Amino acid sequence: MTAIARFGASSGGRRLASISLVAILVAVAAIPLAALWRAFGPHPPYAPDFTLTDQDGRPFTLSAQRGHPVVLFFGYTHCPDTCPTTLAHLARALRSPGAPQDARVVFVTVDPQRDSPAVLKRYVALFDPRFVGLTGSPAALEPVYTAYHTWHESLPPKTRGGDYEVAHGAAIYFIGRRGTVRTIGDWSDDTSTLRSDMENFQ
Amino acid sequence: MNRFVPFLAFAGLTISAALAAAVPVSVSGARSRPAATTAVVYATLHNAGSVDDRLIGATSPAATSVGLHQSYTTKMSGSSMGGMQMAGMPMNQSMVGMRTVSSIGVPAHGVVRLQPGGYHLMLDLRHAIRSGDTFVVRWHFAHAGWIATKVAVGAMQ
Numbered sequence: 218m219t220a221i222a223r224f225g226a227s228s229g230g231r232r233l234a235s236i237s238l239v240a241i242l243v244a245v246a247a248i249p250l251a252a253l254w255r256a257f258g259p260h261p262p263y264a265p266d267f268t269l270t271d272q273d274g275r276p277f278t279l280s281a282q283r284g285h286p287v288v289l290f291f292g293y294t295h296c297p298d299t300c301p302t303t304l305a306h307l308a309r310a311l312r313s314p315g316a317p318q319d320a321r322v323v324f325v326t327v328d329p330q331r332d333s334p335a336v337l338k339r340y341v342a343l344f345d346p347r348f349v350g351l352t353g354s355p356a357a358l359e360p361v362y363t364a365y366h367t368w369h370e371s372l373p374p375k376t377r378g379g380d381y382e383v384a385h386g387a388a389i390y391f392i393g394r395r396g397t398v399r400t401i402g403d404w405s406d407d408t409s410t411l412r413s414d415m416e417n418f419q
Numbered sequence: 420m421n422r423f424v425p426f427l428a429f430a431g432l433t434i435s436a437a438l439a440a441a442v443p444v445s446v447s448g449a450r451s452r453p454a455a456t457t458a459v460v461y462a463t464l465h466n467a468g469s470v471d472d473r474l475i476g477a478t479s480p481a482a483t484s485v486g487l488h489q490s491y492t493t494k495m496s497g498s499s500m501g502g503m504q505m506a507g508m509p510m511n512q513s514m515v516g517m518r519t520v521s522s523i524g525v526p527a528h529g530v531v532r533l534q535p536g537g538y539h540l541m542l543d544l545r546h547a548i549r550s551g552d553t554f555v556v557r558w559h560f561a562h563a564g565w566i567a568t569k570v571a572v573g574a575m576q
Contacts, residue, residue, distance in 0.1 A: 294455070294456065294457070295456065295457045296457070296517070297454075297457045297458060297459040297488070297517075297539065297541040297542070298459050298488065298490045298517065298535060298536065298539050298541075299490050299492075299515045299517075299535065299536060301452060301454070301459065302535040302536070305452060305574065309574075336455075336456075339455045339547075340455055343452075343453045343454065343455065366512050367512075368512070368514060372516070380543070382516065382517045382518075384514055384515065384516030384517070385514065385515060385516075386512050386513075386514055386515075387492065387512070387513045387514060387515045388512050388513070403513050404492075404513070404515060405492055405513065405536060
């Protein structure tokens with residue numbers, strides 16, 4: 218700045234040139250700065266996007282749901298206790314008067330080996346006809362588990378039939394109409410917490 | 420023959436009353452929810468006696484197998500996961516899992532609840548069960564022996 222002031226004092230032409238130079242430098246620098254800002258600056262917490270297969274065998278892309286609130290939860294259909302408890306609570310929360318009736322409640326399997334679209338179709342319909350069940354190849358599912366911090370592990374079979382259990386992350390993601398994560402709940406949240414999350418996350 | 424019927428009925432009542440007195444363990448509120456392949460049963464186990472007992476198994480005509488299970492939840496805080504974040508939000512993720520248990524203790528003068536997130540029966544169903552259905556579960560206690568209850572299927576609170 219002092220350098221510019223000194224040049225300006227010596228000659229009006231040089232002063233104009235230096236101002237133009239600064240303007241050009243600022244303009245050129247602004248392009249990568251804007252990109253850097255977009256990449257590393259504070260940004261709305263968008264939910265990581267993915268495409269998986271729904272219970273009717275059709276592709277389901279998260280970002281294509283923009284405009285609808287989405288509730289995302291991970292589990293598996295052979296889970297007798299916590300997964301159905303969570304889905305039953307979500308179904309009840311969705312039926313509360315203040316809940317967004319256009320919400321998509323999405324259940325992503327952590328057990329693609331057993332949870333085909335047909336198995337998921339029968340399962341999610343037990344809770345609410347609007348629920349969506351998603352599966353896919355392990356290659357398609359793994360990045361989704363990673364993005365949503367859904368650690369999971371198939372435990373060694375204990376029965377002669379070879380049935381196995383899967384331990385898994387129990388977070389419930391409330392994604393608003395603009396595709397941003399609004400609230401992160403947990404399977405053990407009571408119904409009033411879930412109802413309030415459901416009413417407020419749009 | 421007919422003369423014996425009241426006697427047999429009386430004897431039967433006496434024996435069941437005696438058994439009820441001798442078997443202080445009972446099961447109440449047995450319930451399940453609609454399911455296609457894998458169902459849960461919750462209930463409350465009561466032990467009015469002065470001797471500890473254990474639930475060691477269960478069977479049901481509705482299931483090919485019935486297991487005693489316990490769900491567990493492990494809390495993992497964002498800081499313990501190296502500052503785990505979700506789309507810019509710090510998050511605490513809990514993990515749920517389930518283990519098979521060989522028995523469920525019911526202490527003397529005690530009550531044990533089989534409920535979401537804890538102990539439960541897991542049934543591999545022969546057929547799908549719907550809201551409004553009922554089925555039988557036979558509970559096997561180490562001391563009290565076998566107790567049969569009806570399980571109501573419905574949406575649960």
